[in-house]
Amino acid sequence: MCTNWNDLLSTGLLATLRALDGSTADELALLSEHYPFRGELAEACRSLAVRAYGNSERSALEELHAALALVYERDFSGTRVTDVDHERQPILRDVAALLERAVLDRELSRISEASVTGHPTSGTEYVHWLKKMVGEHPAGWHPFYHQHLTERGTREDLRLLLAQETNLDPRFDDILALMQVGRHGGEKLEIAANYWDEMGNGDPMQVHTKLFGEALASIGADPGYVRDTFLLEAGVSGNISACLALSRRHYFKAVGYFGVTEYLAPRRFRCVVDAWRRHGLDEVGIVYHDLHIGVDAGHAAGWFKNVVGPLVNSDPRIGREIALGAMIRLNTSQDYLDALLERCSAPAMSTTTPGTA
Structure with missing residues (x-):
């Protein structure tokens, strides 16, 4: 792979996700099978979630939601013919699943059980x-x-x-x-x-x-x-x-x-x-x-x-x-x-x- 993804990941989750757009189809295929990197990516997501919600760091919260917004922008965008062989979903779904869990866990923690039961x-x-x-x-x-x-x-x-x-x-x-x-x-x-x-x-x-x-x-x-x-x-x-x-x-x-x-x-x-x-x-x-x-x-x-x-x-x-x-x-x-x-x-x-x- 031409890109050193672990070095890129050290600069931030957003930079890593943006780099996917400039990757070739072959590079994306190799990246999807690069499970050590995907493990590092998952850890970066968990760390960001802890900073955002555990430590109440607003900058981390902004980065977390900017990353999710980027993933969703891809999900709601039309396909270009030049992208038909570019498979980004394994990486994007890794990121979305971890960040979504953190977001929903926080939102659910704000809701008392009594307010949603006994209906x-x-x-x-x-x-x-x-x-x-x-x-x-x-x-x-x-x-x-x-x-x-x-x-x-x-x-x-x-x-x-x-x-x-x-x-x-x-x-x-x-x-x-x-x-x-x-x-x-x-x-x-x-x-x-x-x-x-x-x-x-x-x-x-x-x-x-x-x-x-x-x-x-x-x-x-x-x-x-x-x-x-x-x-x-x-x-x-x-x-x-x-x-x-x-x-x-x-x-x-x-x-x-x-x-x-x-x-x-x-x-x-x-x-x-x-x-x-x-x-x-x-x-x-x-x-x-x-x-x-x-x-x-x-x-x-x-x-x-x-x-x-x-x-x-x-x-x-x-x-x-x-x-x-x-x-x-x-x-x-x-x-x-x-x-x-x-x-x-x-x-x-x-x-x-x-x-x-």
């Missing part, structure tokens, strides 16, 4: 119980949306918010596509209907990722701005979204996680639309959020009725998994919105000159 075993009653859980959590009516944005949010605050929302919105259609794998009947049809809405119901001009891109462009949140303002907490939320969607074993948690996402979207997006119009911004930029106020209300109702309820009816043990996913979403959403509110409330934000839309 109703009837699907209908369980849905009421789950909605009550969401309503009582601080993220259910977070002050960023329901006080700051609606009462005093600036144009720059809106731009900053949309930059953070790139952690999920641009790939939500693909997440729904992934969640359909292996499901059947009304459950699969409900997720498929949600997916078809994301696809603009067949109209290319109404595909939701396109509409979200127009929102970013209209407010001046170009890729450079997103990169420079992206919050770690937003990255954590986005990585967990990808983790739960990509792994089949996390499906039930994903049902709870994205069910909460759909349930909270209409009330949050109403705040965005109101703030947008208060500033007299171009209506083309608010089509995405305005549309989701009604669409996501329907999606949430269908998700609870046709996915959550039937799953709990089929096996009450699934209720705990759904609740865990819901709590992970609520807790990480609160973290992200707390950080966003702090950023928007800082003196520097009030004097920032908005970019040109």
Whole structure:
């Protein structure tokens, strides 16, 4: 092998993962079979996780989530013909599995067992119980949306918010596509209907990722701005979204996680639309959020009725998994919105000159 991978690994996990893109197909094949190196790579991941979560080193937490984000970027990217013989998955899956375990262990440790057990075993009653859980959590009516944005949010605050929302919105259609794998009947049809809405119901001009891109462009949140303002907490939320969607074993948690996402979207997006119009911004930029106020209300109702309820009816043990996913979403959403509110409330934000839309 031309690259000294152990020397490269000593410079950091991120540098090692980035180097995979410049490797030849033969070098990648040899690297996958180089088990001593893969052992060193695993140890580097464990060490990084200890620094990030055991020692509370923010720089380590940033590197850990940057590494996961790089892996997920590959997972959600289209294939190039020049890459058909380049097998990176053994290495990337090694890294993802170890870092994901550390991330989820931390998130699960924040959830009390009492909050996710003792739930109703009837699907209908369980849905009421789950909605009550969401309503009582601080993220259910977070002050960023329901006080700051609606009462005093600036144009720059809106731009900053949309930059953070790139952690999920641009790939939500693909997440729904992934969640359909292996499901059947009304459950699969409900997720498929949600997916078809994301696809603009067949109209290319109404595909939701396109509409979200127009929102970013209209407010001046170009890729450079997103990169420079992206919050770690937003990255954590986005990585967990990808983790739960990509792994089949996390499906039930994903049902709870994205069910909460759909349930909270209409009330949050109403705040965005109101703030947008208060500033007299171009209506083309608010089509995405305005549309989701009604669409996501329907999606949430269908998700609870046709996915959550039937799953709990089929096996009450699934209720705990759904609740865990819901709590992970609520807790990480609160973290992200707390950080966003702090950023928007800082003196520097009030004097920032908005970019040109």
